[in-house]
């Protein structure tokens with residue numbers, strides 16, 4: 001039997017694509033034109049694939065619950081994102097999105113861990129020692145609650161100074177996804 005695949009969990013906005021806060025119509029990626037892949041991300045995802053790591057996206061998209069875009073629209077953006085990533089030598093094993101508003105008090109909106117649990121049930125993967133890479137304090141909290149190690153990247157909402165003042169700190173901080181992945185793969 002082959003060993004289980006290694007998995008890396010990634011947040012989406014602020015990690016893969018430019019965080020939509022402050023410059024898009026609704027502060028969400030409601031439209032594919034607002035999906036801007038960050039520098040080095042294609043290379044990072046290609047390196048992960050080449051090293052046998054499966055990438056799983058865990059993302060809050062409350063813009064659906066707020067009525068800014070539909071779940072089908074979200075799926076269409078996800079498909080386009082995957083196509084571009086595959087065209088650049090990477091891959092996304094699965095994406096899990098929470099589409100609820102904060103007020104809905106669901107079990108899947110990060111920092112809750114429902115999306116990680118859904119991924120765990122669905123995918124036969126080795127989560128031991130796995131990392132969650134995100135750009136917010138909420139990501140760090142969610143990753144830790146899910147029993148993962150956490151990496152904060154500085155391409156999204158949080159700065160290094162902010163992160164250093166948090167009670168719950170990420171295990172590691174890197175400038176961007178490529179730097180984090182190179183470190184994870186010991187390049």
Ligand SMILES: [Mg+2]
Nearest residue numbers: 011013014135
């Ligand atoms: Mg984010």
